[in-house]
Amino acid sequence: MGKRVLLHSCCGPCASHCLFALREAGYSVMLCFSNANIAPAEEFEKRLEAFKRLAEVTDTPYCVDPPDHADWLESVAKGFEREPERGARCARCFRYSLTRAAKLREAYGCDAFTTSLTVSPHKSSPTLFAVGKEVDGEHFLSIDFKKKDGFLDSLRRAAEYGLYRQDYCGCEFSLAARRQEAPHA
Ligand code: SF4
Known part of the structure; x- marks a missing residue:
């Protein structure tokens, strides 16, 4: 068996491409859902359901980190609410999730960890x-899953497995921005 890698999965569709890319590279994958950024709670449940479906149809072990969105708001977003997507709040958000993923890597005895966030x-x-190197440079794998049409592959696989795909990044601030862009959505 290849080295065990914990894949921080931002959602089922993005993780689908990364899972197969990692398997093709010889890794044994554990999927990990650690996304306290997602709001509202019903949206978290919808994304979690799609993530679990991916794990089931691909016969992949997984773990779920119970979300504490109030803590995320306090530690990540406070003072950064007005930042645009790709701004300072997002780098803080990546750090929050990857720090938790790094701890889960250790807890589950995986050799390394990486994130599906690079597919987008x-x-x-x-x-x-x-951020990954800063959090745990010894175990983080810097893999750019956008390469080799990774995003297109994630769309294709999500459709194949019937996975729910969201239309905004995750937090309430990205939801509000999305609704402003598309008032009729
Ligand atoms: S827009 Fe996305 S990446 Fe940025 S803070 Fe919100 S959930 Fe995190």
Whole structure:
């Protein structure tokens, strides 16, 4: 068996491409849902359900980190509510989730960890790599899942498995921005 990697999964659709890319590279994958940024709670449940479906249809072990959105608001968003997406709040958000993922890697005895966040064209891979290395440089794998049409592959796989795909990043601030862009959505 290859090295065990814990894949921090921002959502089922993004994780679908990363899971197969990691398997093709010879890793044994554990999926991890640690996303306290997601609001409201019903949205968290919808994304969690899609994540579990991915784990089931691909026969992959997984863990779920119970979310504490109040703590996320206090530690990440406070004072950064008006930041645009890709701004300072997002780098803090990455740090929050990856710090928790790093602890889960250790708890589950995996050899390394990485994140599906790099698959999205809206997320800066260099920023994610910098945060991952800062959090735990010894165990973080800097993999740019956008490469090799990763995002397109995630769309294709999400459709194939019937996974719910959200239309905003995750927090209430990104939801409000999305609703302003598309008032009729
Ligand atoms: S927009 Fe997305 S990445 Fe940025 S803080 Fe909100 S949930 Fe996190």
